[in-house]
Amino acid sequence: MALSNTLIAGINFVAMLLSIPIVAVGIWLATQADNSCVQLLQWPVIAVGVVVLLVALAGFVGAFWRVPWLLLFYLVAMLVLILLLAGLVVFIYAVTVNGSGHLAPGRAFQEYRLEDYPGWLRQRVEGPHRWNRIKECLSSTAACAELNRTYTSAQHFFDARIGPLQSGCCKPPTECGYTFVNPTYWISPISAASDIDCMLWSNDQTVLCYSCSSCKAGLVANLGREWKRGDVVLVVTLVALIVVYAMGCYAFRDAKTQELFQRYKQGYY
Template identity: 70%
Template sequence: MALSSNVMGAINFVAILLSIPVIGAGVWLATEPDNSCVKLLQWPVIVLGVLILVISLAGFIGGFWRIPWLLILYLVAMLILIILLACLVVFIYMVTSKGSGHLPPSRAYFEYRLDDYSGWLRRRVRSSYKWDRIKSCLSSTQMCAELNQSYTMAQDFFNAHDITPLQSGCCKPPTECGYTFVNPTYWISPINNAADMDCLQWSNDQMQLCYNCNSCKAGLLANLKKEWRRVDIILIVTLVALILVYLIGCCAFRNDKTEDLFRKYKQGTYT
């Protein structure tokens, strides 16, 4: 019996530790400027991580102090959480399966198109009500000002590899418009204003820039895709580990109940 209690306590302690990367992934998303503006994924991840922590703690207490009803609660609740975590993993993969950057002529950075991304993600940024809030949040960051500090010469900017999707989509006009570089956030004399609707949306007003452009929305989704994919990897690893821990816990619980029944049977036979 002591061995079973120790096993249940140990595996639930491992489950407690497994909640930390889930909570950490959600907190990391919340600190990223784009995710903090959109507020889509971080709270589901954080809430799920906290629930795993609470249920694992309940299982640890139930296993260590041999409280059967608490162990049963743990087994049922953890199964539900594992299913929810698996659904979240699949959902993130599905909504981030589409979309990639396009390399414009004579440029080292990528540009992005809104129609390349999944319909679910596009709906999060297409309505003017949602986008006005996101745009206001994005324009308050320093991401475009950082480009002006990093690049003063046109060719250096055109050869830059470290421009983020958000900076590419929101801080400059699309390359096909043919604007002339003055600095990364100030462009003049477009050659073809009709090449893309975003060409007309561009403004040298430092609070406007291309925040009203579809390229900015696409850059945001490209950033979200990159960050969500990283989180998905963490969640997949955690999911596999949780499943293993859960199966071991089920076996330990079953063996413990079998020992109890066998002990009661022997006591009934020999007394």
């Protein structure tokens, strides 16, 4: 019985360690400029990680100090958390699976259109009230200013593989026909294109293309890219948690079997 309890305590300690990558994903998302402006995924992920840690700690205490009700709580609560994490993994995949960028002629980077990104994530950023708050936050970041420090010539910029957010928000769409001065300053053509984004572009560094549909599309694409990276970590952690939970259930059942056997022997003799 003591050996089984020690094994269960060790398994729960591993479960406690597995909460670290979950929390780390949430913290990493919170440090990304676009995610910090939208604030959709990071806090739910951090919350799940913290609860996994607390539940695993309860299981560890229950096994180490032999508190049966804590062990039972651990088994039930961890099952719920595994199902919740699995749902979160599937949800992230579902909302990021659609949409892709388009290569612009003569450019190494891609450009993005909002109509290519249907679904939940687009709805979370598209509304006027939401977008006014988001674009104000985006304009306060260094995402566009970094381009001016990095790329000093037109060809250098056109050959760069800039991210979706910078492509959509920091420059006018290529089809507008603007002439490059620096990555965030462009000369307007004599006859402007009919695309509304071409008219929304401004060389004002606080305006740029933050009101453009291309900026919304770039944000959605950038969020999707980062969420997918986080989802890979969550999938690996989920699989590890399932294995650890299965081992815990087996050890708990074995401990109960040994306890019943000991009681039977004591009663027999």
